[in-house]
Amino acid sequence: MARTFKGGVHPHDYKELSKDRPIEDAPAPDVVFVSLRQHIGAPSKPVVKPGDEVKKGQLIAEPGGFVSAACHSPVSGKVKSIKPRPHMMGTPVDAIEIENDGREEWAEECNVPADWEKLSVDELKKKIAAAGIVGLGGATFPTHVKLSPPPDKKIDAAILNGVECEPYLTADHRLMLEQPDRVLEGFRIIQRILGGVKGYIGIEANKPDAYMLMKEKAMKYPDIEVVMLPVKYPQGAEKQLIKAILDREVPSGGLPMDVGCVVQNVGTAAAVYDACARNVPLIERIMTVTGDGVERPANYRIRIGQMLTPILERSGLKEGVRKLIFGGPMMGLAQAGPDIPLAKGNSGVVAMMEAPLFEPRMCIRCSRCVDHCPMGLEPSVLSLLSEARRYLEMAEHDVLDCIECGVCTYICPARRPIVQQIKIGKQKVLEARKKK
Amino acid sequence: MSVFQTLKKGVFENNPVLVLLIGLCPTLATTTSVKNALGMGLATLFVLTMSNVVISMFSRFFPKKIRIPCFIVVIASFVTIVKMIMDAYAPPEINDALGIFIPLIVVNCIILGRAEAFASKNGVLASLFDGLGSGLGFMLALVVLAFFRELLGAGAIFDIPIHTSLKPITMFILAPGAFVALGSILGFVAWRRLRREERECAEAAGKYRAELIITSKNKPE
Amino acid sequence: METVVVGVVILGLLGLLFGFGLAMAGKVFAVDVDPRVEKLLDVLPGANCGACGNPGCSGFAEGLVEGRCDLNDCPVCSPEARKAAAEILGVEVGETERRIAVVHCRRETVPPRFEYHGVKDCAAAQIVYGGFTTCRYGCLGLGTCVEACPFGAMYMGEDGLPHIIEDKCTGCGNCVRACPRGVISLAPVSRDVHVLCNSKHPGKYTRDCCTHGCIGCKRCEKTCKHGAITVTDFLATIDYDKCVNCGECVEVCPTGAIGDVSLLRDRKPARERYAATAAQEG
């Protein structure tokens, strides 16, 4: 049942670069910088001081509020300092620097297998919160908050997002191929927490091997259905996935729980399994290092807080790389330099040899962006309003509903930087609302 | 402000049509030919000057609350006088061309505008020259617009046809041409103002020399 | 002869009828609009520029009458207009000196951290990775302030910095609000000594960014006899009410971050003028 959403584009997905590369361990770091702002919500508060000895998996920062997440040490070693460090969003952010003593010594109650089926829903949620798990698809929204919707919102479906529609990235694909059980068990825990709701696993048609494997593994669970989705960007976006699988539309300004469902990434499900079944907090994740700027594209299991430079050297970073993007080319963030500590939200790094520059020209009203916008907005009008600095009028054209998927900028024949113009508009509209 | 300056101001800086954008109705309607424009311009000039003078003379007697109706009565009477003179002496084809627009002088925003803004607050002589200034400014704008419209629309200047191979664009005689012509003239005026501003900025930029800023490291002489 | 009589009768009748009608209507629809609002409208500049935060001058006039707004909110008002408005409102207005915009930055001397090819707007550049300049508080030079100035009083100089044409600037503050990094602020016209830096970075970082940045060494704060300078998080700020243009701080600032722009405004340096007046009094 090939169902899809309105709009969207078909960029060349360049996955062949790293699709067949099995997951390999990243080189063990000698120093780690665990940033305190790796998630949506209040930054976490450190519970350790410089000079403390920490074990692997030990809590080093507690959540700074309800919508926040805990942080754990990916290595055993000594806390050196808590100082602002470079951050992928640009302005430096406090990070806990831990020197790795190489003993890989786990904290006491960590890495102890447990039977999650005996635990109650609250205990499961507490474990997930304690493990500091956030959405690994890129949004990094704290998972325990997402899995406890307010009572008035009735949830009747859970969706596992294995689409990974962003070009170049193959982390989720490899995760599903090499550790399907971890993903499946994690998803069953999520289903149980949400009240034994029906589960759907969405996988794009460009990953047939992963689809077949997951379908076969999910045979024994009747309430899990694996859905093959046609290849189209941004199929992996929350609202588009819900539209394709459940044929429900999230209202403007609303959340998935308003239409009774919760969407989680396959990486998050795997992390949930680690937390509940192995008592292992979120200290590792799968990340793709790819692009024509690296000799040997690969999928690494990296430690949260590890520096990127050694990993790039291991993958053979070429001379004269013009662009380095955290995430994919459509929604990723171009970086000014490689020496940035990795965080929970990094699903991939793309190095590009040339970055074509275009001089944006006048909007010719061809309305391609309107046809292809998956949220049904009018990017051309938003772009013109932003260019004329009439930011508050953008709110009337639902600028806040934009998911910044990059389709309009990709499709625009006049090469206008529409997503950046929309981002300014969003910021100004939110500022004005805060002031009121 | 010297009298001459009020006059110059009325024509250039505060030109009612090109700068203040008032009195647009007669401007577009009567500028199909330079002759009509002159007729309209003179009529308005007369009414404007005379009503300015009379209003400034009697402005003290008009009660503040209903000063607008009083102004209108004064203006209307002068317009009626002009209408009668035009009916009697003006050449018939001008009278037909201007037709309804002579009585409409009374509602011409320029006259009421000048009366309200200037005449009711200033002396007789100043008002006279202000009326003259605005009136001349109005006429100048009318004639300029009429010149272009007639040249482009009817291929003639002051009713003397120019024999060229080019066929005249009759649109300029009709309604759309009037809008486009005045729009372009206003665009030209705005362009000139922007260029003057740019020149001022360039001149200021030229004068600016960063090393003139005195700091502990950069002491003058 | 009848035409004259009839004419007079008609106009007389109409005048009476309408006069009476209007008087009656005046009673029925009586609405007590504060007469001061109209008087204020004649005095106010009528530019409707919104600098006072109200929808145009009529909104501002109502605000004044209701006491919501203060006369000094309207920067575009000429001093005479302000005095006249004060009389109408029957309120006393302090003599506030005309204020103009000042740019607190002289461009960093190190190359930017990355090439920025996005929207040519400072607010846009600020969103991308915190701005392309090494100093996070310095001027981005993309001209959003020049665009925001309704009086055409600003232009971009060759050195990539906005410059202000003093006589055109009315101090409406649009440029101050437009700048995402707060590089521009308003200062009284007579003050010539300004801190030409906006960097709140620690001293060492500022030194790496540009040679003339304020490193927060507090020397100016110590030497200022009038307590006009305070250094908060590595940046000196001048309190223009206390500053008397003596120019001492300019001498003592090690990096030359504090500058005296008198020569630019065709005036003798501030130190000389102050010394001269001091000599007279002394």
Add this chain to the structure above:
Amino acid sequence: MSGTEAFIIFFNVLLINNFVLAKFLGLCPFFGVSKRTGDALSMGAAVVFVMFMASLVTAFINWFFLLGHPGNLFYRAMGGDPAAYDMTFLYTIVYILVIAVLVQLVEMALMKLSPPIYRALGIYLPLITTNCAILGVALLNNDFAVEASGFWVYLAKCLIQGLGAGIGFTIAMLLMSGIRERLEYIPVPKPFRGIPISFIVAGIMALAFMGFASMI
């Protein structure tokens, strides 16, 4: 006065000889108030009302006081030759007085009944008095008096023309405000921003309205 005749008058003034785009009447408020559709609508409504009332009152005054024909009240009262009572030279002054009073009434009523509309119109309410369109419609109504068979036919024609002109004005205002709201964020060349581009757009609209010319 057959139905088709009424329709012809109405349609003629509504679209063919639209007051703004063909006859150039009422341009000051047309360009002044058409920045936002809300203001344009309220201005249009006010103009329709004042035009209708103006046509009504001026029709009465014209028929019974000014025209030198048997219907003239003075002739009825004082006898003699009806032509002697022809006061048509008073058109301008009488009509403008009527309009000024009407606008004053509308202003007071609006100030009392709905202050928001009053504030939205602001300066443009008194400007209606000097709005050429309203005096224009009153003066154009006079032509009906010549061949009108009776007063009621004359009055009906005046009212239809008044209404048609008002609605025609409002249509032009709404069209213009719709376009001008979009023009605000289109990068028009700098010297043409604001009023000049609005003139050129009005010119193109006038071109379009000329399409109605041969309809009747």
